[in-house]
Amino acid sequence: MDFILNEEQTLLRDMAARFAADARARQEKTPEAPDRRWSRFAELGLLGLTLSEAHGGLGGGGVETMIVAEEMGRQLLTDPFVPTVAVAGPLIAALGEATQQAQLLPALAAGDLVVVPAFLEPEARYDLAQVATTARAEGERVVISGRKAVVLNAPEADLLLVSARASGAHGDPEGLCLYLVPTRTPGVVLRAITTLDGRPAAELTLNAVTVEATARLGPAGAALPAMEQAVDRGVAALTGEAVGAMAALFDLTAEYLRTRKQFGAPIGKFQALQHKLVDMKVALELARSVAAAAAMAVDVADAEVRRRFIAAAKVQVARSGRFIGQAAIQLHGAMGMTDEYGAGRYLKRLVVIGALHGDLAHHLERFAASTEPAGPRH
Amino acid sequence: MDFILNEEQTLLRDMAARFAADARARQEKTPEAPDRRWSRFAELGLLGLTLSEAHGGLGGGGVETMIVAEEMGRQLLTDPFVPTVAVAGPLIAALGEATQQAQLLPALAAGDLVVVPAFLEPEARYDLAQVATTARAEGERVVISGRKAVVLNAPEADLLLVSARASGAHGDPEGLCLYLVPTRTPGVVLRAITTLDGRPAAELTLNAVTVEATARLGPAGAALPAMEQAVDRGVAALTGEAVGAMAALFDLTAEYLRTRKQFGAPIGKFQALQHKLVDMKVALELARSVAAAAAMAVDVADAEVRRRFIAAAKVQVARSGRFIGQAAIQLHGAMGMTDEYGAGRYLKRLVVIGALHGDLAHHLERFAASTEPAGPRH
């Protein structure tokens, strides 16, 4: 396993860091329209990051996605990068027919098309197979009815990637299909909500939404493995995003300890606070390392290896994130409780990431159910 | 719930404290024979603590037992106080026929008879119903065959309280009997062992041990509830013992922090060590409080209430004990690792108590399975 960024990756990181810092700075002065910023993502090639060159992309993978996500986390950006670039793009590239790919992917890379997955349902917690949404064939068309819970960035999306059950019982791993549903299709109802960390999201209701049968992405009834891999990509990107947030919060806290004075000395002189800061550092470096491994693992063919690293990274990030977030507030004292100071914004981002695409318990169970791979070491 | 010792209890504590400190001091000079010390327990009335006055006892209960056990833990004594006084005595008093009581209890109170329970079996972990030992009637006699695991203080015992299955399948709560088996009965094989914290114990094999049918204690086939209550008494006493050990270890550690110098100052000046010591104090006081509540609860009729407090105390003591024991070694540095210094002896006592009569996992499960009592508050 090689943890050193190559030259292209280093350039990408520097570029993403500049871009994200600039986006944050602009946002704090005069907020720019989200779609304007999205265009700038596209101009820099960040939206085609994971797509092939044939589709206007850069041919990157999990590592490149993580690099950009980390900078977004560091600056707490809320754009639909993870759903569109980490999840939807590669999924369309993996499952789509040539015409679908040609139609959608260049537009996605150009920033003209925002696509977000809508997989989880109100009663499903984190189980992708718990799909009560139905897809019923009606001649050349398909009628989709059901509900989807907390769809991230849905209000900004042009196209939803909706999982629906064509056959099988509730919870059955077989019988699932994916459909490309434009948000403006009649019967699509979005109830806009905001997440705790300030992202636009929506509850989605599909009231007998009718699409062409050709709107199906991938094979009929066998979408689950691809959905799982797509979510793995999302999780890997989110762990990178969390690492960026943790790193920024750690730096903020260390700086506070250096400069804030009490009892006549910088509070960083107090050993109990020093040791807490060191424990934050340990938690950060562990999370950073296993998140990087997950980003590398996400492109590995062996699903078992992938699942192990992804689950491990999500568990570690959930634990490190809580610990760092909470310790940072505590070390800041009352100042940490103020909205203006900003430490709390990182904690919120970390809490939300902890609950997205599977929480600690969910991934711990996945990890425990996976088996240690034999074969060559990593 | 009244946590204040009454006058008799205060006198008992002071007497037990003097006695235990004296016993420890003698042991460290010229070790006295265990049975000589046991006689002194009897002379002070400590062996009849839980028995009625009619049987030469003092009529005490869980609180009195805890008071003495705490002082024994503080001095790390290894005498069979908990098995005999906390468990066996009350069990005989509860289940025994008048003749059994008259025959056994005054002797127990006088120190002439050491009785220890032998309930758990090699494959049973902590489940009292997992009894593979069989009791087969043969005319007026009963033939007992089986094995018992890690019987505390068995090498010092005159009489074993053996659980055996008269009927029912393995694990069945019904079908269990208790038998009084003198250790010198043919077929009783003790393999002497020493526990990590220096107590004599034994693995017990019963090779077709034949006793009179009158050796049965209590009703046929329905011994389990009484065994459970007896073990609850043992657990309550053990948590008291653990509190004594924790308190002594805490004092030892605080004194070390006051006196040991590094970098030109007592190490107690270092804030990180101070805060660790404070966390030990918090853990100690929590354990002490819930252990006292368990000692009071053990005499309550409602089995559900009893179970809740006993289980809670054992869980808290297991956690506080590990934390205090390990933190004490760490705060002592290399000195804590030496056998001579003695901090490790407390850790060993705490580890052993954690594993006796049900570990954290066992009691956590019992607690979770219990229901919060309605009725009056405590």
Next chain:
Amino acid sequence: MKFAFSPELEAFRQDVRRFVADTLSPATRAKVDEGRRLVKSDYVDWYRILHAKGWITPGWPVEHGGTDWSPLERYIFEEETALGGAPPVTGGINMIGPVLIAFGTPEQKAAYLPAMRRGDLWWAQGFSEPGAGSDLASLATRAVLDGDHYVVNGTKIWQTQAAYADMMFALVRTRFEGKPQEGITLLLLDMNSPGLSIQPIRTIDGGQELYQCFFDNVRVPVENRVGADGKGWTYAKYLLGFERHGIAGIGHAKRQMARIKRVAAAEHDRGTRLIDLPRWRDRIALLEIELMALECLSLRLIQESEAKGAGAGPGVEASILKIRGTELRQDMFELLTELTGPYGIPFDEEVMRDGWGNGAPVGPAHAATIASNYLDSRKISIYGGANEIQRNVLAKAILGV
């Protein structure tokens, strides 16, 4: 030692419990149950109910309206009111009240104490400053005597609900030489004084209960000084030594425990209630055991201090209760966020307010307020003497270094 409370105490507990159940506004109780924010009327309405019953100032001397309860009765009263969903008694009753009784002039007592008991006088606390948090000795707000008035300049921060307040008690510096603890004076300021302005501080949970207060040549009559000039530090220590009976927050914690069980019974994972899954059941049981241990410790310390004749409740051991009580409740709120899973992600500020403006929340109703409550809970280990300070205090008491 014995297991049961005395019949008298048990009857007292039932009295309090019934009283809260019968008299507390159901709307207020619902807000507390649902984790929504209280407003001034929730507090004041409850204070008036307590006043009518004669239970508003249990800690005051009987001649000033106290109840003459034993420490254990006061503990039970605090637990039962919190457990019943009543708002805490705040606004100075347990802080400036005892100080005025001990050190105030007859005029001050007459002017303030009855009004406080009626719920007509709300106090803001003026201790912390931006440059003086845990380190109160370094405070810099200054008051200079000008005839029969002090002229106050400076700022105070982290004042809870200052917008509700009629008056403020504040520590100000009146002498500028000598030890920093000396030269501090306790003043009572009218919140409507010219030159006094307040500014809300929005907190990470979305709340706006904290304020910063600015003094620009605020004139305070000399008769509004408590006790002697330069002795404010002594009064502040006296004030902070009160009301340690309920410091562990057992009543609140029990209420959160019940909430945890409700949420764990309502949330499902693949058809099974979380409360029936060993992973979650174990965690809930562990917290419940920690709560039992802490409750036993609270009771024990109160009884021990009572046995020693220390009426004010536990001494330095109160720091143990503060540390464990806050950290346990924080663990509870953390578990609540984990139990809610994906519906902890959305957050609509409206659900926190009095009367939901936005219809039903997107997820289950129990999930809507949890994230905000969790974030808010991070403050409890910071306010009222940060836990690091509590650990310093305890270490000093144990080690004598």
Next chain:
Amino acid sequence: MKFAFSPELEAFRQDVRRFVADTLSPATRAKVDEGRRLVKSDYVDWYRILHAKGWITPGWPVEHGGTDWSPLERYIFEEETALGGAPPVTGGINMIGPVLIAFGTPEQKAAYLPAMRRGDLWWAQGFSEPGAGSDLASLATRAVLDGDHYVVNGTKIWQTQAAYADMMFALVRTRFEGKPQEGITLLLLDMNSPGLSIQPIRTIDGGQELYQCFFDNVRVPVENRVGADGKGWTYAKYLLGFERHGIAGIGHAKRQMARIKRVAAAEHDRGTRLIDLPRWRDRIALLEIELMALECLSLRLIQESEAKGAGAGPGVEASILKIRGTELRQDMFELLTELTGPYGIPFDEEVMRDGWGNGAPVGPAHAATIASNYLDSRKISIYGGANEIQRNVLAKAILGV
């Protein structure tokens, strides 16, 4: 970044793995597997096997018998040898060896280095003293020049396996003015010197691997001084900066992880293997994840330091690996004691020794050594720079205070 190791590294790993499997004494491996104590021959036999292969001193310069491996290769070598059950390379090779190479005289190099490589020379370490643990600057053992000898008086403590040692490297005080760090000299002492005596220190696990050493007018030839008089502090710091590649103990931790799974599969609760019960399975999975994260961190830090051209391995970040590596392994041993349940209670010192004297243990064989191993594991967060000291070092590096 990429997921797979290079084919060359993977081949190297397989080479090392096969070598350990083929050459390590099965009796030694069995002891390591079962948690029993090693004796000198277990170490020395293995060192001779490594020497024959040319792998005994990977960290030394090639001209002195080094392997010229990259930091990553050295990491893999350490991991695979530990994972394969080999005894660690100790006895000074990684401590005094590099110091002699850098600062020793040609005579010292010729006298010691080849013998060390052959396994013929075992070193004791003489740093700590009863009054100077983490605080080495305050050490008091003194050496006074008398003609061409130093005369040494004092004591050293916490010396591992001093009874096996032929020589000792010791820090002694030769000057008594100035800063305490100055005036310290590094001497090489023959363990057979008149006036040098050792005394075993029994540890809480029942082991007797530690010693205290006493110097009563021990005469040490001046030519046994390393480098300059009064510069010992510099050499000690140089020495302690070595061998940080394997500081997290990944190989050992993986071996313990496998042991945890064996024990959890062998122990049952009411007929179910513990490893199949969610409560235990979750805890095992959490530790496994922590181990994965630490392994990734180890690899990352080594590669980062390699990319920066720092051949000696990670710098101050090594403290992170020390802290986490020790605390994780301690958690593993703690879990092992919990898994064994009631059979963690008996303890027979005999089972720890070479060749069990007492027949089969009373419980399952896997349980017999766990309590002792657990107690022994408490040392790893103390020795080699206590974790509190590691945290101080890291805090200083982060904060610059």
